[in-house]
Amino acid sequence: xxxxxxxxxxxxxxxxxxxxxxxxxxxxxxxxxxxxxxxxxxxxxxxxxxxxxxxxxxxxxxxxxxxxxxxxxxxxxxxxxxxxxxxxxxxxxxxxxxxxxxxxxxxxxxxxxxxxxxxxxxxxxxxxxxxxxxxxxxxxxxxxxxxxxxxxxxxxxxxx
Amino acid sequence: xxxxxxxxxxxxxxxxxxxxxxxxxxxxxxxxxxxxxxxxxxxxxxxxxxxxxxxxxxxxxxxxxxxxxxxxxxxxxxxxxxxxxxxxxxxxxxxxxxxxxxxxxxxxxxxxxxxxxxxxxxxxxxxxxxxxxxxxxxxxxxxxxxxxxxxxxxxxxxxxxxxxxxxxxxxxxxxxx
Numbered sequence: 001x002x003x004x005x006x007x008x009x010x011x012x013x014x015x016x017x018x019x020x021x022x023x024x025x026x027x028x029x030x031x032x033x034x035x036x037x038x039x040x041x042x043x044x045x046x047x048x049x050x051x052x053x054x055x056x057x058x059x060x061x062x063x064x065x066x067x068x069x070x071x072x073x074x075x076x077x078x079x080x081x082x083x084x085x086x087x088x089x090x091x092x093x094x095x096x097x098x099x100x101x102x103x104x105x106x107x108x109x110x111x112x113x114x115x116x117x118x119x120x121x122x123x124x125x126x127x128x129x130x131x132x133x134x135x136x137x138x139x140x141x142x143x144x145x146x147x148x149x150x151x152x153x154x155x156x157x158x159x160x
Numbered sequence: 161x162x163x164x165x166x167x168x169x170x171x172x173x174x175x176x177x178x179x180x181x182x183x184x185x186x187x188x189x190x191x192x193x194x195x196x197x198x199x200x201x202x203x204x205x206x207x208x209x210x211x212x213x214x215x216x217x218x219x220x221x222x223x224x225x226x227x228x229x230x231x232x233x234x235x236x237x238x239x240x241x242x243x244x245x246x247x248x249x250x251x252x253x254x255x256x257x258x259x260x261x262x263x264x265x266x267x268x269x270x271x272x273x274x275x276x277x278x279x280x281x282x283x284x285x286x287x288x289x290x291x292x293x294x295x296x297x298x299x300x301x302x303x304x305x306x307x308x309x310x311x312x313x314x315x316x317x318x319x320x321x322x323x324x325x326x327x328x329x330x331x332x333x334x335x336x337x
Contacts, residue, residue, distance in 0.1 A: 004207055004214065023203075032201035036194070038234035038248075053263070055300075055332065063266045065201065067227035072204035080208035080218060084226045088270035151219045151276065155318075160272050 006079035009110065009118035009142040018077050018105030018122065023069075025061065027097045033065030060094035066134055070124055073103045074138055081143045083150040085119065085160030089136025099128040108137075115157045118144050166294035166304070173258050176289045182250050186232045186283040194231060195224050219276055226273040229312060229321045233285050251287040251308050252327060259292075261303055261329035268326040274319040282315045290324070303330025 023029070027047075034044035039062045042049040050059045061069075067087060075082050095101060109121040120142055125135040139160065141150035165177050199209050204225070207214050215222045224232075234248040256264055277283065290307040310323045 029201075032197075036197040036201040037228075037231050038194075038236075040234075040237040054265075063269055064227075064230050067230075067269070067271065068198050068202045068204070068225065071225055071227040072199075072202040072206070075204070075206045075208075080206055080214060084273050086270070086272045087227065088268065090268040091266065149218055151223075154275065158274065160274070 004080060006081040006146075007077065007142055008146070009112075009120070009144050012107055012110055012120050012142065014107050014109055016107040018073070018107075018124075021073050021076065021103040023101040023103070025095055025097055025099045025101055027059060030059050030061050030065075030095075030097065033068065034062045037062060037064035037068065039064060056094055056096075058096040058098075060096050063091065066091070066126070069101070069103070069126070070136065070138065073105065073124065074122065074140060077105070078140060078142060081149055081151065083141040083153075084138065085141055085158075086139040087136060088138075089124070089134055091134045093128070093131070093133040095126065095128060095133050099133075101133075102127045113159055115153075115159060116144075117150065117153060117157070117159065118142050118148075164291035164293075166292060168294050169292055170258060173255065173292055176251070176254070176258075177292065178288065178290070180286045180288050183284060183286045184233060186281075187235065190224060190232060190277055190279055190281045190283070192222055192279055195222075195228065198225060198228055198231065219278075222279045223276040224279075226276070226321065227271065229271060229273065229277070230310065230323055232277070232283050233310070233312070249287065249308065249310070249325070251289050252306075252325070255289065255292065255306055255308075255327075256329050259304055259329055261331055263300070263332060264327050264329040265300070266325060267305065267328050270324040271321060273321045275314060277314070277320055281320075283312050283320065284314075285310050285312045298328060298330060300328065301330040301332045303328050 031045050043054050044062045105122050105124045111119050122138045125132050288309045293305040308325050312320050
């Protein structure tokens, strides 16, 4: 545990930028994500279907896999004590093989709720070639100090 | 969210709005193999999902990443005796059929996460159509926007999360001669 770095709520300020993350997307990236999320729909593994039925140029990243990518991006930043409370996003354009996904994030707010849980609100986005393809918002609980642990919150002490 | 229905909806669609449907149980107890699949697919090295001791210390045992909430309820592509292809989010496919809109895309997605999902948990969900909009011209074709909630609980009845999906169901324009 001593070697694991955890971001503390007091280290975060509104306006703070998250470190960027770049991912080169291949057909394998898309198929791995679709299968891991048990999404068997053909537009995420069958290029001919994607072109003929969806009218797009290739297979594309599926929605549940974007959630998983955003979670990885956010918890890379927070460390394992960062606990997701809420996440929403909108897909503006699909992400295809050959694209480089650039993840970015900015803290939009910090707060403490009625039961003493410390929250950060983050605006997140994925861009390809400088154009936003997916953007969203997340709300994460962070520990107040080294002894605090948001995962220990249960029932009425967890208000996401 | 108050149920909303456009004035031009078929009656069969109107009756679905606000009604809990398709209560379903996960097909297998939650297991670590799928957690590894998801972490590997996204390069997620969070030690909470790889280090059993840390998981015990922070969460009282192995847990799944919260964003895997919807993963557990998707059926396998095939199962013995199941007729045809098996589809998740049946309420969505019902709306496509009832509205006569053969294509659909997810427009947005929101998830709220409750109790952590633990290894061995058995989850139960139900689906609720929250709203269906009026027929309109979109960039993809003529279609409707609709919103479906999926609420999930564990075997103790504790709320583990709710996902809200917004879809556009549409019909592609006829090719010009």
